[in-house]
Amino acid sequence: MLKHSRPLAILTFVLTALWTGQPNGGAARAEEPLTILAAASLTDALTEIGAAWARAGHPAPVFSFAGTGTLARQLDAGAPADLFVSADQAWMDHAEEQGTVAADSIVEIAANALVLVGAPEAEPLAAPLTLDAVLGSLGTGRLAIAEPESVPAGRYARQAFETLGYWSALEPRLAPMDNVRVALATVARGETPLGVVYGSDAVIEPGVRVLATLPNDSHTPITYPAAVTPEAQPEAGAFLDFLTSPEAVKILESKGFLTLNGR
Missing domain, CATH: 3.40.190.10 (Periplasmic binding protein-like II)
Structure with a gap:
């Protein structure tokens, strides 16, 4: 029994660290890639923004691009995600009502024509x-x-x-x-x-x-609200901030999106 006690103690320590975040468990979990559900129209811009995020030393985000309504319903059904980026306010309002995004995190990142x-x-x-x-x-x-x-x-x-x-x-x-x-x-x-x-x-x-x-005054202003989900990793908030950074805004503009004050 004694000759097995040290390996057993080491195994117990490692498993405890993984679950409690000590000493390296939390860092390992924080290194997991973010999962982001985003409107299809953002495919090129967010892919490039994700690459910039990765160059800054973060794991490259995993994107799922589709129609916003499809993504919102996936969230309703319990799809795992760290962030949701909508192509209109209506679907973000829906997500807020369903509790699938954190209401106090919602921010508009761009506009469109x-x-x-x-x-x-x-x-x-x-x-x-x-x-x-x-x-x-x-x-x-x-x-x-x-x-x-x-x-x-x-x-x-x-x-x-x-x-x-x-x-x-x-x-x-x-x-x-x-x-x-x-x-x-x-x-x-x-x-x-x-x-x-x-x-x-x-x-x-x-x-x-x-x-x-089409005339801007013929339709509701086209904006892109983004938010983290209630179960998001801590890094999700930092990525949400990054979406409004000068680097991200420059990428969005290069892909034809409008700044929020340039509608």
Whole structure:
């Protein structure tokens, strides 16, 4: 029995350290990568911001990009995550009501515009935008749009077209998509002649051209609120702060996002 007591004591010490955080257990847990659920339109910007975070000595975050409504429902179902970044305030309000984010951590990190895109060779539409011009560019094709019932980009687009008085004429011509990036890709592949996407999407996709910008006052301001979850690792708060740092803001601007005071 005595010859086994030292290895047993060492094993007990190691297991205790892992569970209690002493002496190195807490550091090991803090080194776990953050899991971040984020709107699909943020894919390029947040991937680059995550790389900058990793270069600063942190584990590279693990991102899950999808339509905001899909992500919010995943949180409702108990999906593990450290942060949630929404493409609109409505889904962040939902998460706050469900208790899946820490209400006192919510912060807006960027803004965006809504644009009509077509093929690179398509002619821009004259301002002010008219329904006849949109229908003329559509021809016999369909208008790619993020799903307007649950995806923020689609909801913004519906608001804009309702405000402009175009919705009833355009609704039968829609091609709803799971998220705004799918709508963007559909236009870039030539499967639809037109699509409604964010200005930031058009910046990163050479296969489309901005034909018109939908008036800012035709839809709710497009902002991106972010928050940590109640079960988040301590490092999640630091990453949330990093999202509003000068380095992160510069990356967001380079990807076509607007600063909050530049809407």
